[in-house]
Amino acid sequence: MSRRVLFVIRGKLGDTLIAYATVRCYADAFPSDDIWLLTRSNYARLFAKETGMRVIGFSNRIDMLLLLLRLRFTRAFDALLVLWGFGKPIRLIGRLVKARRKIYVDDRYSDLYPEYGDLSPERLQSEPMWRVAQIFEPSLRQPHSLNVPSLAAIRCRPASDIGIAPLADEPRRIMSPQTLSKLLSAIFARHPGAPVKVFINSTDRGASELIAAGLPKNAEFSFFPALSDLLSGFSMLAHLYSTDTGLYHLAASMGIRATVIYGPTQPWKNMMPAQDGSIGIRLSVLGAAHCEEKSCMSPVCIDAAVSAFSGMNSAPLLEGTPAGCPLRAHKIERLSELSQRENTRHQA
Numbered sequence: 001m002s003r004r005v006l007f008v009i010r011g012k013l014g015d016t017l018i019a020y021a022t023v024r025c026y027a028d029a030f031p032s033d034d035i036w037l038l039t040r041s042n043y044a045r046l047f048a049k050e051t052g053m054r055v056i057g058f059s060n061r062i063d064m065l066l067l068l069l070r071l072r073f074t075r076a077f078d079a080l081l082v083l084w085g086f087g088k089p090i091r092l093i094g095r096l097v098k099a100r101r102k103i104y105v106d107d108r109y110s111d112l113y114p115e116y117g118d119l120s121p122e123r124l125q126s127e128p129m130w131r132v133a134q135i136f137e138p139s140l141r142q143p144h145s146l147n148v149p150s151l152a153a154i155r156c157r158p159a160s161d162i163g164i165a166p167l168a169d170e171p172r173r174i175m176s177p178q179t180l181s182k183l184l185s186a187i188f189a190r191h192p193g194a195p196v197k198v199f200i201n202s203t204d205r206g207a208s209e210l211i212a213a214g215l216p217k218n219a220e221f222s223f224f225p226a227l228s229d230l231l232s233g234f235s236m237l238a239h240l241y242s243t244d245t246g247l248y249h250l251a252a253s254m255g256i257r258a259t260v261i262y263g264p265t266q267p268w269k270n271m272m273p274a275q276d277g278s279i280g281i282r283l284s285v286l287g288a289a290h291c292e293e294k295s296c297m298s299p300v301c302i303d304a305a306v307s308a309f310s311g312m313n314s315a316p317l318l319e320g321t322p323a324g325c326p327l328r329a330h331k332i333e334r335l336s337e338l339s340q341r342e343n344t345r346h347q348a
């Protein structure tokens with residue numbers, strides 16, 4: 001008899017796609033199981049055409065409550081696996097879903113999820129999600145790349161556009177207008193004649209500054225008020241240049257080549273180890289460490305990395321950085337040395 005399994009993912013775009021890699025691996029490994037995926041309605045659209053599972057979305061807590069109440073009148077699940085999510089909605093799911101086993105990432109909700117993972121602090125971003133599923137099914141292999149086949153299928157071939165995703169949800173990971181200008185110069189040189197699209201959600205932090213600064217005539221903004229607009233724009237991409245943001249993970253899930261400029265965060269942790277066609281670039285002096293200066297409003301590390309990538313090795317100004325900025329411990333001339341993490345098995 002097939003097992004009935006409910007996966008839950010409640011996170012931002014990047015976390016959702018990373019968690020989905022575990023769901024995809026499970027569905028491929030156990031095609032006879034009755035697999036359900038509960039996630040935010042906006043992101044449920046990303047997986048609506050995926051095979052081997054039923055995808056159900058919720059838009060708010062009331063919507064979720066109604067869904068959960070309907071599920072209570074169905075056969076109990078063999079397992080409830082919360083791959084990612086926090087707060088009251090996760091407790092609500094734990095209380096209302098009927099399941100023989102309830103498994104969560106850690107022990108914070110042990111009264112409702114008596115089984116949970118034991119995680120090392122030095123781990124891949126995708127590991128907590130996989131550990132949850134592995135508790136239920138020990139033979140499940142760890143995913144090493146992002147893959148949403150139904151999204152990859154919407155890409156135009158051959159694709160011609162070059163994309164840039166300069167914004168993130170933290171000031172310390174966004175590109176300033178000056179940084180974006182340097183990156184554009186490098187892209188024009190590397191991809192002569194290619195259409196260049198700068199993907200901007202006008203409500204994001206830093207968007208107004210980029211819009212006010214404008215773009216050169218051979219580049220244009222691509223606004224995405226809805227996820228469908230983003231998918232439409234990404235379907236035309238041959239390559240994405242990005243800061244560390246969920247838009248990179250979407251590109252990777254669609255099989256788009258990507259070059260990610262890292263500042264405070266870690267390429268080894270955030271990039272799936274076998275993600276074909278992905279390159280992570282970071283200042284060499286930062287090594288593999290994570291920068292803890294979350295109050296940083298002036299990501300010199302990103303600007304210096306873009307400068308070096310663009311061949312503009314000007315000395316960065318550190319005066320506006322926090323006192324604990326790790327760049328302050330190094331000589332200025334070292335701040336133009338780049339390290340690169342590259343996966344080269346991509347097939348065009």
